[in-house]
Amino acid sequence: MSEQTLHPSPPFKRMALIGLGLMGSSLAWAARRFELADEIVGYARSEQTRARALELGFIDQAHQTAHAAVEGADIVILCVPVGANAAIAEEISTFLLPNTIVTDVGSVKSAVIKDVGPHIPLGVHFIPAHPIAGTEQSGPDAGFADLFQGRWCVLTPTDNTDPTALKRLEEFWRGCGMFVDTMTPQHHDLVLAITSHVPHLIAYNIVGTAADLEEVTQSEVVKYAAGGFRDFTRIAASDPVMWRDVFLTNREAVLEMLGRFTEDLTALQRAIRWSDGKTLEELFTRTRAIRRGVIDAGQETDARDFGRWGKSEEDVS
């Protein structure tokens, strides 16, 4: 585990956030709270989002174009759906100052490198990042400073990455409360395909399947959601455009992991059809241990049912 260190570097002078949704606004709140930047400016495509960001007060200035937002910035963070990165990178390319750090928060890393990398001028440090944290909510009102606390941020530097810039960026993410890991973009995309992308896909899928049934009404699906379904609806409420882009840009890894998932599901289906209780019970017992691991790693609460009930036995007995 990486150490949680205080950030010895001075704060960034001017942080430019491209995109002011859940991630952009959370980063702004975190940077303010932990004093990671003297000034925070932002760009959002929609006038409404820019106005709301100023009203909430998490940015000092809003800009109508991405290139205006990055002028004079010593750190630029791309917080848009990954499909929007290429056009943004092209637009800001000639406005980036030497030594500026350009990073992002995208859930896919190979595609971001392919889309953004070619537009980064010599002397500017492009270091892709993925803070693995989020909620099902989106937009400028969704952000909060605590989002990153205790979660992992994956950086995908290359052999050519400037070590000073890398260290500075690691400190920034640690300053937000995160643990930092580095890996190759290809490995990142594979790991996230199984821990995030395929889980989202099957959650979207089952909510869609349930909505389309003829024999069961939507009102029944909703009323009886407490049997497990509602957990899936949370994930399936995540931002549609962001997730569309994830699947389009991490296609190979998602299809590979989806193939594994389907193969395993077919085996379970067969076990059910042939009343093979042993196979079912063995799997169901084994998966409990993984849950324990996630809790022990501090990546999940131990509270029953996510703490939907706040009371303990002592309170109610």
Next chain:
Amino acid sequence: MSEQTLHPSPPFKRMALIGLGLMGSSLAWAARRFELADEIVGYARSEQTRARALELGFIDQAHQTAHAAVEGADIVILCVPVGANAAIAEEISTFLLPNTIVTDVGSVKSAVIKDVGPHIPLGVHFIPAHPIAGTEQSGPDAGFADLFQGRWCVLTPTDNTDPTALKRLEEFWRGCGMFVDTMTPQHHDLVLAITSHVPHLIAYNIVGTAADLEEVTQSEVVKYAAGGFRDFTRIAASDPVMWRDVFLTNREAVLEMLGRFTEDLTALQRAIRWSDGKTLEELFTRTRAIRRGVIDAGQETDARDFGRWGKSEEDVS
């Protein structure tokens, strides 16, 4: 929606709980808190569970056999994995008093009727029930009185069900804090297959798939679980024997719904392979509305990420 009424009937004299895990212990706590039974006795197969139940104090007496537990009871509630019902029913059959209500908490209803029904003597009222509430925890320590609050309980009476007994049982479940619905066992099993059984199956499955990968270590799966995976680990931590029995006893409905799920997933897989962003975005937008429905129906919290973060923007800005 059913009304939440106070229970005008006097409490049951003696409630016998067969099985003292999450459901049995929660029912005992609820019955105590809401004064639904004068005396609560219980049976559990394991000596350890019986001792723990007495120690926690949610039952007045523990019995070493199910037939001893039901003697003199005016309500008997089967709280064991559904696969265990047939043997229990056969054992208690001749010990049931006339007018006693026999009910259960099983997640499958057709199988319970098939397994228990033939053993119920004339004059005893067998009315299957499924309180749709639960957590991923199990055992006698897992119970709490609030488990049933605001959730739905489905009863599956027949035309021959005694109306007085049915009314009394409805009052009992309302007394626990539940809304009550009635439907046919076949329809119940279909509704639950999509809202509970298949969601559990795919959660177990993806956790198993992730655990078996060669390219991604288990430690990586655990560290980066915050991207969505951890929600599935919660469901996949549910009681293995209970869930084995659900799949073995609701086979037809589960296989039917699983077929639909797989068909839809194949369509999504194809959309990803062919970069059909429109299909993905349309589904991902549609599923948000279902989430809203579940929240509006009071079956889910509106708190971001299940309230894993307790603070609002106001607190952190």
